[in-house]
Amino acid sequence: MPSDDPSTVTPSTAAPFLRGRRAALLLGSLFLVSVFAQVDRILPFILAEAIKAELALSDTQIGLVTGLAFAACYALLSLPMARLCDHGSPRLVLLACTLTWSVMTALGGLATGFASLAASRFGVALGEAGAVPSSHSIIARRIGPTRRGIALGIFSTGIPIGTMVGFGLGGAIGEQYGWRAALVAAGLFGAVVGILAAIAAGPTPPIRRAASDASFWQESRALLAIPAFRALLVVAVCIGFAATPFYAFAATFLIRAHGFSTTQAGVAFGLSQGLLGAIGTLAGGRRFDASVRAGRAALLRAPMIAFAVAGLCTAAALFVADARLCVALMMPAMFAFAFMLPFAFGAAHRVAGVGREGMASSLAMIASGLVGPALGPLIVGVLSDGAAAAAAGARNGLAFGLLVVPAACAATVIACRIANRRMATAPPRSILDDGPPDLVTASTLRAG
Template identity: 55%
Template sequence: MTETAVRSIDGLKDIPYPSAESGSEYVSGWRVYATLLTLFLVSTISQVDRILPFIMAEAIKLDLSLSDTQVGLLTGIPFAVCYTLLSMPLGRAADRGSPRFVLVICILGWSAMTALGGVAASFLLLALTRFGVASGEAGAFPAGHAIIARKIRPERRGLAIGLFAMGMPIGAMVGFAAGGAIADQLGWRVALIGAGAIGGLVAVLVLLVIGRTPTLRQTSTTGESFLRSSARLVATPAFRWLFIGAIAVGFASAPFYAFAGPFLIRIHGFTAGEAGLAFGLLQGLMGIIGTVVGGRMFDRAVQSGTGRVLGPPAYLFLIASVTTTAALFAPIGWLSVVLLVPGMLSFAFLLPWAFGAAHLVAGKGREAQATSIVMVGSGLMGPALGPLLVGLISDAASAAQIPNGLAFGMLAVPVASVATALAMLTANRRIAALFASR
């Protein structure tokens, strides 16, 4: 296959998905590995800085005399809103200018805010630094995906997106393990300052390793406003169903991660350490397998030329919906953990497929914008409302004297997983129709 075309968002012309032979700006040789390793480090440190307050919440609470509500505000809805909404203008900036420059500024910004959080003496100051962290991290994935689109040859792009995304589970493991250990030995302030310093070094690495990213020639829609351009993209059937799927996966993943640990502790008598070890290690392993294997499979799906680029993750979500339901009512703790594994795998496996498909539909030069819109779908409503919905159902079931009330609340996870699968299958058909019409 030398060239595959997909419909652009204006619906008037096809945008080529270039082959390996086109585009002299693509890196080769050792620069491919250096670029991907650098982006992996960006994703990893981003996740570390984001989740550090989770593992250090009790120490921060005691030191600053915070309430549980204030701790929740540091890591909850405000962070999600700031992170997802700012990803859109930052994605636009990455598409229209230099994504390397946007990424370096974002890393320096969130790293500085992370370090400043280590010297905060009040809730207000710490909250402001967390908003700063969210603002900087909002540009990491859109700018990183724009760099991948301009530097990595199309036949390797899905794998590149998967390797970039692999930093999320690795960062979570590093953040929980190293963050907790450093906080115990040296204090939470040292952990935040140290993480900020490491982020600064990663920014320098990005500047040195990732070469100049030429500004792409803009299409006729350049003069179109950002909001109008985004609305036109979401209005296309293929991207609209992809966006709906992103919303659904947010409602599946957020409650899954928020309540899986408490479920194992409350229902099966795990200690916090046992639940964290079992869930954390398995999630990390599934994250690595899912992002790498998913990325490679996506590349092969694109190269097939059929346009069917969302079927495998959709089917995995259907399987996960069944196993997760069984896990919630399994009588044995270890069996419940095993049955949760397909759910862990499905969330990681979807990442390269969803982002890669979004890039295909949006077209060349709009990759960062497409990424930011998908992030809004998955990162805003689900994380903000999903855990709340599960909590309300669990409380209502417990008040009605229904045993295992949390399991009934967590049934929202398999329901949302089925919704994700159906939306992705519909998007799969729509994208295939675009390929067929080229």
Template identity: 55%
Template sequence: MFIIALLLVSALYQIDRILPFILAESIKSELSLSDTQIGLMIGPAFALCNALFSLPLARAADRTSPRLVLVGCLVVWSAMTAMGGLATSFVFLAATRFGVALGEAGAIPAGHALIARKIHPDRRGFALALFSMGIPLGTMAGFAAGGVIADGLGWRAALFGAGAAGVVLSIVALLAIGPIPASGPVLASEEPFVRASRRLLSAPAFRWMALAAIGIGFASAPFYAFSAPFLIRNHGFSASQVGLAFGLLQGGMGIVGTLLGGRMFDRAVLRGSGRLLGPPALILIIASITTTLALFVPVGWVSIALLVPGMLSFAFAMPASFGAGHLLAGPGRQALASSLLLISSGLLGPTIGPLFVGVVSDWANEAGVANGLGLGLLIVPIASVLSGLALLVANGRVAAHLRRAEP
């Protein structure tokens, strides 16, 4: 029941995060917003706010009760999602999205802290995978339900419904999670979070993992933002065709990737080899090759098929990355480790990556260069291969670090 509650929280986290993408056209029309305002609402502003509050909330989860932090964050972001349904101006709507970003900033670190306290290390990878599986499930549910509700009842009803669901889920989560064991040594919890962050980042293994996370952010954000427009423009698919094919494949690969990645991480921990990041590194490198081919093949269904390894690679890397980060951080610092990795992947890449693709595409169109969006999307395989190489370096550094930590 504990893991199921966390899975539902993770799914709702993703639903409330992506709803503006689904509802953007309806919101833009009713509130007379520009594309720039829509972009500010769902892009850099959200990412910056989310990153700003991630570390303090992660530290609160490590030092106090992660259950209360998680439930409190859920209530905040759900209430702000529902308030978005009352918006009559850009300023009001943007303020509610800041509130959602604030609440969601503590959700993943608090969830990871709960898993670290309640699940034994040799089963923790699978637990992290189940928690992470809420992201693809939320993506599928958000696109499907959000679109249906928006078409039938309007975008405001979609926001009201998501907010109400969150309030109900907060009560369920509070009861289902139950008592939380202590985090471990008091010293780990009382160390100031800035000093604890610097200590963790001073470890070469964690620095390489953070660099890999930055690369994944630069690969995944443009991938999700522009793959559908690329397929529509270059291969003549309709929006519904792309939504069905890409959405189902993304959700399926997300589920397979998180579960398989979690299982493989657990087995690596049980073997005691310490080499935990090799498989996700290899898949990222393979995905960089297939994604490059997908951007230039002339057949639409072949392009979609070649994008599948990329979908798998991002999900597959999550359990191993977070699990290895927790092992490096030690008791009482797991949420901090998760927060630092989330900031690494969720700040620069989502802020700069899609903007870069758009600039390259616009330049190519103005210059009369064909496949401008495909050229811009080359940032995805480049960032993927760099992330894979960084994880290979981190793989050896993590093994060495864990060997030194053995009694």
């Protein structure tokens, strides 16, 4: 059996594709990795009120912890992690990253103030920066090309399911046993899942690269020089400003504005997000494939419509008096954010061309995961604190802060329209186009 030692690796010794039960075990374990990565990421959202009360934090500080402290580290490290996975053993990267974010999640349960809580979130982001690139690399090396799409779909479904588990089960555990217990439990289970995934993956040794391969910076500059790709990065930035503040404060809004308990908010928001997220991800994937096959010039037309509806409904949800109607009006946004995932990455892959999909994904992750997540929750927190102070402690001050979400949805619609025009004037290469890839060596293709 091949080892993970780079000195023994050649294309001919690359690990074979998995089939049957081994493939199912790998995909199941990677799905769980995706679930717990999302759980550990969003737990502070549903636990925010309890954390804020015990540690005496402001909404601005909560916005920093859930936004800047996580997003800056996560986004900035995604490209180096992707490069490490491409040129090293993604199994070892996944194991190290999973253990890192799980331990730091558990340590967050021991936080005594803002500084220690923020430090733990930096640690979680450090580990989770490698979750997607390492998992995608393992799938590429261990799952055959004809089943790779469904494999990536199964992995991505862990995002909405993880959100549902985090909000629902996390909120219940937090209310019953305290927010500290919820963080510690999530960390322990995440570590076990990471070890299981590393075992299921089997050997994923480094693949030798030709000396003429494009460098890290050459690949990045080449992609950023494409106008259509730059337009897609603007779309990703707008999505980050819409989605992250929504997830960071929606449950807290239900608690403050409509008197939900932590468990009620977690179940109502988490269950809705989990179901609509899973449906949206699968529906988005099928719709994207259908749009590609039909050769539509306006590839992003469907998500444009979804975000337009989401923005209008979210704006209304912030000011309705009925709690059930409020939750119902939040659902289009939950669907739209998930529906957009296959379109965002799929369009970026098509514009980038064969052999640059991984780098395209990493740049898109940075665009969506840095600016919006870093500044969005902070802006919401500042606006909320300002509105509450201006209205003598009004409970619904958070509604004014959350208007950032529908505004960002509107910006996403505009950005998608511009990106559609750019892609139409410069037709992208499909991953199914004939001809040899320009940045992938033949040995890499043979190794899977």
